[in-house]
Amino acid sequence: MRYLDFEQPLANLEMELDKLKKQAENNKDELLIRQIKELENKVNQMRKRVFSNLTRWQKVQLARHPDRPYPLDIIQRICEDFVELHGDRLFGDDKAIVAGLGKIENHGVVIVGIQKGRETEEKILRNFGMAHPEGYRKAMRMFSLAEKLKLPILTLVDTPGAYPGIGAEERGQFSAIAYSIKRMLEVKVPTIAIITGEGGSGGALAIATADRVYMLEYAIYSVISPEGAASILFRDASKNKEAAESLKLTADDLLRFGIIDGIIKEPLGGAHRDYDETARRIKKAFIRAFRELRRKTIRGLISSRYKKYRKMGKFIIAES
Amino acid sequence: MFFKPKKTPPKREKGLKVPDDFWVKCPSCQSILPNIDLEKTAKVCPKCSYHFRISAYEYANILFDNGIEREIGKEILPDDPLDFPGYKQKLEKYKKIYGLNDSSIAGIGHIDGIKVTGFFTDFGFLGGSMGSVFGEKFYRAATHSAKSRIPFIAVLFSGGGARMHEGIFSLMQMAKTTVGVLELEKAKVPYITVLGDPTMGGVMASFAALGDVIIAEPGALIGFAGPRVIQQTIRQELPKGFQRSEFQLEHGQIDMVVDRREMKKTLSRLLKIMTSSYL
Numbered sequence: 176m177r178y179l180d181f182e183q184p185l186a187n188l189e190m191e192l193d194k195l196k197k198q199a200e201n202n203k204d205e206l207l208i209r210q211i212k213e214l215e216n217k218v219n220q221m222r223k224r225v226f227s228n229l230t231r232w233q234k235v236q237l238a239r240h241p242d243r244p245y246p247l248d249i250i251q252r253i254c255e256d257f258v259e260l261h262g263d264r265l266f267g268d269d270k271a272i273v274a275g276l277g278k279i280e281n282h283g284v285v286i287v288g289i290q291k292g293r294e295t296e297e298k299i300l301r302n303f304g305m306a307h308p309e310g311y312r313k314a315m316r317m318f319s320l321a322e323k324l325k326l327p328i329l330t331l332v333d334t335p336g337a338y339p340g341i342g343a344e345e346r347g348q349f350s351a352i353a354y355s356i357k358r359m360l361e362v363k364v365p366t367i368a369i370i371t372g373e374g375g376s377g378g379a380l381a382i383a384t385a386d387r388v389y390m391l392e393y394a395i396y397s398v399i400s401p402e403g404a405a406s407i408l409f410r411d412a413s414k415n416k417e418a419a420e421s422l423k424l425t426a427d428d429l430l431r432f433g434i435i436d437g438i439i440k441e442p443l444g445g446a447h448r449d450y451d452e453t454a455r456r457i458k459k460a461f462i463r464a465f466r467e468l469r470r471k472t473i474r475g476l477i478s479s480r481y482k483k484y485r486k487m488g489k490f491i492i493a494e495s
Numbered sequence: 496m497f498f499k500p501k502k503t504p505p506k507r508e509k510g511l512k513v514p515d516d517f518w519v520k521c522p523s524c525q526s527i528l529p530n531i532d533l534e535k536t537a538k539v540c541p542k543c544s545y546h547f548r549i550s551a552y553e554y555a556n557i558l559f560d561n562g563i564e565r566e567i568g569k570e571i572l573p574d575d576p577l578d579f580p581g582y583k584q585k586l587e588k589y590k591k592i593y594g595l596n597d598s599s600i601a602g603i604g605h606i607d608g609i610k611v612t613g614f615f616t617d618f619g620f621l622g623g624s625m626g627s628v629f630g631e632k633f634y635r636a637a638t639h640s641a642k643s644r645i646p647f648i649a650v651l652f653s654g655g656g657a658r659m660h661e662g663i664f665s666l667m668q669m670a671k672t673t674v675g676v677l678e679l680e681k682a683k684v685p686y687i688t689v690l691g692d693p694t695m696g697g698v699m700a701s702f703a704a705l706g707d708v709i710i711a712e713p714g715a716l717i718g719f720a721g722p723r724v725i726q727q728t729i730r731q732e733l734p735k736g737f738q739r740s741e742f743q744l745e746h747g748q749i750d751m752v753v754d755r756r757e758m759k760k761t762l763s764r765l766l767k768i769m770t771s772s773y774l
Contacts, residue, residue, distance in 0.1 A: 337700075339720030339728050344738055347748045348719040353704035356673050376657070376666060377700045377719070384670045398657045398666040398697070407659065408580065422662050423577050432576070434663050485634055485674045487667035488627030489576040 246288025252454030269310030288331035308351035337378030365468035551615035559604030624655030630668030637675030641682035656696015
């Protein structure tokens with residue numbers, strides 16, 4: 176288990192608990208068992224205390240936690256079957272984007288996710304979850320396939336942003352993102368997006384303009400990273416804590432703003448503590464949203480989708 | 496928001512912002528030009544064809560026969576939904592300098608007698624960045640075009656992309672403006688985007704990239720990520736002319752590069768063909 180700085184008090188207690196539990200393996204001493212119980216209670220209380228009062232920056236840290244469940248971890252747990260598909264049929268296969276056909280509760284679904292990669296080798300393979308135009312074009316292929324097969328679309332979003340590189344620009348990063356947004360807005364099947372970790376600007380939005388958008392409790396979604404905002408705003412990238420506060424990028428903020436449709440609670444201590452439980456809750460949210468959306472006609476679906484996005488924004492109308 | 500607008504007040508080319516300045520120095524060829532001559536050449540240097548950055552109203556006056564005849568969404572004013580540090584003061588300041596409420600204007604005009612809706616952004620106002628007012632004006636202008644079945648032209652000078660100060664609301668304008676483009680598509684109305692220097696970030700990665708025809712001014716910086724961000728990421732020198740109009744044309748990302756002095760004529764030629772369906 177990797178601990179974040181604000182979890183340090185918790186880390187010491189948990190380590191102590193682990194030690195006692197090991198001892199208890201070959202010694203069923205009653206006193207020891209009582210001690211373990213007491214310590215467990217203490218750990219739980221402390222965990223509750225630490226996690227009931229998180230700052231925005233602490234949530235950013237959780238969203239970026241190296242053990243955070245990534246789309247493939249989730250897909251594995253919510254699907255009875257999943258067949259990954261590859262390539263954009265134009266240039267290559269972007270491994271930052273995983274996509275394919277899955278089965279959830281015996282119903283087909285097209286899934287697109289952005290995958291960060293866990294260890295160094297996989298991180299490089301996945302380009303740290305930063306997609307190239309090929310990735311978004313692969314996503315668009317999947318949207319069209321879903322439309323043809325009349326299957327719902329589920330996207331799982333966790334990316335620092337679209338990749339800023341020479342090749343990405345040469346092959347039309349802006350165009351790939353723009354068309355992906357458009358394709359997702361017009362696709363004639365129900366669409367559900369879940370921000371599971373970082374919702375990094377346009378690179379996230381490209382596959383998140385859905386009928387229903389949910390965020391995991393400690394996920395973030397923002398127009399710019401706290402570091403980016405800090406370097407512009409305070410001319411100091413280390414003021415990321417202040418920037419995170421100013422950007423209001425947590426699930427709570429976005430629900431309050433009416434930007435997202437709901438929050439999926441994480442297990443105590445964060446999604447990385449319990450993949451199974453996290454996946455179970457994601458699955459539940461998906462199924463509930465799908466059941467509701469499938470009742471609508473295609474026309475009704477598209478028209479409420481347009482309405483949802485055209486209403487977004489906050490401005491003042493001057494009195495004439 | 497990947498492209499940092501210049502430190503305030505935005506460094507317009509020296510002298511240009513002062514109308515009573517008689518002489519202007521071209522930042523590209525260093526020629527000293529009488530201001531009055533520049534007015535005649537759509538603010539393009541007659542010696543080296545350097546395109547000076549111009550305001551939204553100036554562009555509207557260059558393209559439209561009689562300027563903007565009726566403005567759309569002038570009553571829409573910016574809010575500060577995040578209570579973002581310094582945002583209110585910034586809005587006030589730019590309002591004072593440029594006499595604009597926000598970074599864009601929209602309205603009806605004629606190009607060689609063809610009625611169109613135009614949407615123009617102004618780099619001076621927070622880098623021409625896209626916030627809620629920008630999105631709402633674009634959406635209203637686009638739906639006006641769709642309903643009245645008249646072509647839609649967007650002329651952009653937007654370095655900042657999405658406006659950081661409105662956070663997630665700005666990001667969502669990428670989706671909102673795209674819904675506007677979908678309305679144009681449904682109405683089968685021609686949609687042309689004209690990209691000035693610069694057009695970047697969330698603006699470029701949404702409605703600006705979705706034009707039926709995409710035209711750029713010569714030498715304009717066009718792309719998704721800003722060159723500085725790319726350089727910091729990859730830690731290598733960027734190729735010469737990277738992300739400029741000519742580069743984007745070469746890579747198949749835009750349709751043509753057109754001199755500002757030819758812009759009206761080009762749009763007029765395109766519109767005449769695009770509105771001539773046999774049906």
